[in-house]
Amino acid sequence: MYDKIIPPTTGTKITFKNGEPIVPDNPIIPFIRGDGTGIDIWPATEKVLDAAVAKAYKGQRKISWFRVYAGDEACDLYGTYQYLPQDTLTAIKEYGVAIKGPLTTPVGGGIRSLNVALRQIFDLYACVRPCRYYAGTPSPHKNPEKLDVIVYRENTEDIYLGIEWKQGSEIGDRLIKILNEELIPATPEHGKKQIPLDAGIGIKPISKTGSQRLVRRAIKHALLLPKDKQQVTLVHKGNIMKYTEGAFRDWGYELATQEFRAECVTERESWILSNKEKNPAISAEDNAREVDPGYDSLTPEKKAQILQEVETVLNTIWDTHGNGKWKDKIMVNDRIADSIFQQIQTRPDEYSILATMNLNGDYLSDAAAAIVGGLGMGPGANIGDACAIFEATHGTAPKHAGLDRINPGSVILSGVMMLEFMGWQEAADLVKKGLGQAIANSQVTYDLARLLEPPVAPLKCSEFAEAIIQYFD
Ligand SMILES: NC(=O)C1=CN([C@@H]2O[C@H](COP(=O)(O)OP(=O)(O)OC[C@H]3O[C@@H](n4cnc5c(N)ncnc54)[C@H](OP(=O)(O)O)[C@@H]3O)[C@@H](O)[C@H]2O)C=CC1
Ligand SMILES: O=C(O)CCC(=O)C(=O)O
C-alpha cells in the first residue's frame, strides 16, 4: 500500500460518520513535520500532546504518530519534485485526521502551494482559525482580551483555486482577446471597459454550494457557543465584486434564513422587529426610514423594495422572533472586508464568528492573530466532512529555522483543536492550562519575550514545551 513509509504497528484508524469523527483510544494520526521552522516546532508539539494525553488518560488513551512526508523532506526521501507523494495522500485519506507543520510556497514561479493542495484534495472546505487571548501575552493592543473571534474561512475556491494565466502566455492572450472583443461588449453593464493587453489573468470562482456549506458549518459552530457569542458575521467586499463577494453575502443570508430560520435572526430583521417593539403603531414606511436612514432620497424602486422587506419580516417572523425573542437567536450580520479589519481593532468585543471567503480569511486570520500576541499564537484546522488536517495560521518563518527559538504555541494550539475535535477534551484542557500558565509566568519564546515590559530572557522553543508540561501538575 505504501512505497516508503510504514504505519505504526499499534493503533487503529479514526473513521467518520455523518461528518463526525469516531475515535478509538489508540488512534493512528499521520503528521507532516513541515519545512523551515517545522523542524523546531513539531518535536515540541508532539512532546506536549503526548504528555497531556498520558496525564489525562493514564495510559488508557495514546496517539500512535505516523510520520508522512511533504515539502522539502519529501523530496529528500522520494526524489526531485516529489513534494506531495502519493504515500502521504493515501495515509491521510486512510486515517482521516492529520496534523502538519508549515510548508514552503515560492512566490511567482515554481510549485503551487502544497498547503492549499491538501485542502483541495481532501475537500477541507472550512478553515477554522480561533483568535483568543491568553492572559499575560504581550500585545500591541491595549485590550487584547476583548478579541475572541473565530475566522471561518472558505478553503477550497476563490482565487486559491489557482486558475490563472501568466502575462504574455498564449492562452492568457487569447483569453484577453475573447474577453475584450466578445464577452465584455456583450455585457452592457461593462460598458467600454477593456483589459490591458499586457495583463496576467486570474479567475475568482465563488460558488453557492461552497459558500453555503461554509456558512452552514459556521452557524452550527455558533449554536455551540455561549449566548453572548452566538453571532456570525459574513465578511465580503460585495460593494466592488458583486457577483462573487456580494453573492457570498446573499447566499449566506439565504442559508441562515432558510435552513436555520428558527435559530437565526439577521441584523436588519432585528432592527425591523425592534422598531415595532419600541413603537407598536409604527407604519411600515417609518420603520423603513429607521432601517435605512437615507430612505427618503432613494429611488421609488429601492423604496418599494425596503418597504416590502419590512412587511415580509413582520408578516413572517413577528410571531416567532418578535417581542424580543430575536435576542435569543444567532445574530447573522455582514461587514465589508476593509471595515472588518478596523472593527476587530476598534470594537473587538462586538464580533464572534467571522465567515469569510478564502483570500479575505487568509488576510484576516493573520491580522487577528497579531492582536492576541502574533503568529506564534494562531492555531487552525482545515475541516471537511470526511477528513481534517490541523495546522497553524503561520508559515515556515525560514529565518528562524533550526535555531530552536520559534514559538511552537500555534501548532501546539492546533493540536488542542485536534484533541477537541477527537473529543479528548481533558487532554486539550491540560495543554491550554499549561500554555496559559507558562505565558502568565512570562516563560515565553523570543516573539513574546521582546514585547514584554520589561523584556524577559526568552525560552527556547523546546524549553517552552517543557514549561507547558511542567504546569500539567
Ligand atoms: N499553512 C502553511 O503552511 C503556510 C505556509 N506559508 C509559507 O511559509 C513561507 C514563509 O512565509 P512568510 O511570509 O515568511 O510568513 P511566516 O508566517 O512564515 O512568517 C512571517 C513572520 O511571522 C512571524 N512568525 C511566524 N511564525 C511564527 C511563530 N511560530 N512564532 C513566532 N513568530 C512567528 C515571524 O516574525 P518575526 O521574524 O518578526 O519574529 C516570521 O518572520 C512561504 O513560503 C509561505 O508561502 C505561509 C503561510 C501558511
Ligand atoms: O500555502 C501557502 O503558502 C500560504 C497559505 C496561507 O497563507 C494560509 O493558508 O494562511
Ligand SMILES: [Mg+2]
Ligand atoms: Mg496565510
